Amino acid sequence: MKVVIVMPAYNAATTLPGTVAEIPENVVDEIIVVDDYSRDSTIEVAEQLGLKTIRHPHNVGYGGNQKTCYMEALRDGADVVIMLHPDGQYDPQIIPRLIAPIQAGQADIVLGSRFLRPGGARAGNMPVWKMIGNRFLTTIENMVFKQSLSEYHTGYRAYSRHFLETVPFLRNANGFVFDTQILAQASAFGFDIHEVPVETRYFSDASSVGLLTSITYGLGTLGVCGLYLLHKARIHRPSLFMP
Template identity: 30%
Template sequence: MTPLDWKPPAGQRVLVMMPAYNEALNIGHSIETVRRDAPYADILVVDDGSLDATAKVASEAGARVITLPVNLGIFDAIHTAFIYAYREGYTAAVQVDADGQHQPSEIPVILEPVMRGEADVVIGSRYLENRGYKTPLSRRMGMILFANVTSALIGRRVTDTTCGFRAYSREAIAAFAQETGVEALDAVGLVILGRAGYRIAEVPATVHTRLTGKSSINLVRSFVYPFNGLLSLIPVLLNRKFVRRRPNS
């Protein structure tokens, strides 16, 4: 069976979450690709207070759109999507970047472990296998440091903590949706869930370079980012009950 014929098991409802900020040029194509390659899923775009026509383009391309009245940052945009997924009763959620870097045809690959009930978070890793994704050294350094810290804290090896291509189980959706105090959901989110008994898995994924436009991460931010991330870990480590423990674990 090719990935394009893949369907989630009966009773499973999948939401594709796309946080977007000023992505009017890319998002139409990204949504079309998801609709073509993952027709079983609903698509939710969280327009993070964009100044361009992101919301309009996304809506016309057939996605559900939540428009945030002000720019809150990517983590709050994703958090909004988690609240939506939780309230609307989705059993699984997949996070995909709006800029077309990820392959919607690979969604089944990261969804499978969740569907089989083997994992609560599945990361589509750029570094688990060498598939030609190139990262500037300045960013790679912080990422390696962060991946190592995260791996040590959750007791499980992860190679890509900053990747925006992930699948989540209903349990993980519920945990994130009910968590309001977290300021970042990427590596910090992994540590929170990992320490609360949620199962984290990684599969290799192919990630392209951006279609058009600039990445939101510049050189200065790539240096500040790891420190900022390590700082956001402090409340997580000091507070054992950051999220409720995974049910039945």
């Protein structure tokens, strides 16, 4: 199976080398960095590291960046695609565990959860307000999607080729709510979502969304939940959930 890491990057020049250095050898066939028109030297740093790099001609956002990431990975023949943030918040060492369920044919989506181990998010210095928001949204999402996941808001995920070829992710938003939409699509299309525990590390150089973006994201997530319920009740047919 061809294993490809995609890194949606924005102003990640300082954290990219450290993140790449921690990726275990002989596990990954290719690393693709998509630079979303950063204002720093992300693209030069990625090229110096010998990674496959794509630079957007303008800034589109985190979701729009992922669209380029997945299209490129599929074009390169990926069977397993891992999204790894280049800001050093997620530990690349656990990639073998993250992709094992997909390699074994047992899953099409695996989430690296920061909440699966009790106290894990706190130990990684996740701000309390983010923990509360995460728990609140996760509780609602579990009810809406009829799942029992420990969190929906991790940026550390692995997807199978089959999954990316099935759900219409190009119809998703270009912002952060892309991450919620793709999991809603997973539920709508009947995919099982697996979780493995990961550690998180909040530190000053890591990219982190502020309060306003978080509120927009939270409201967007509730909007996706509403859309999903309308879809399930056959009241509305959003293109997000149509084959």
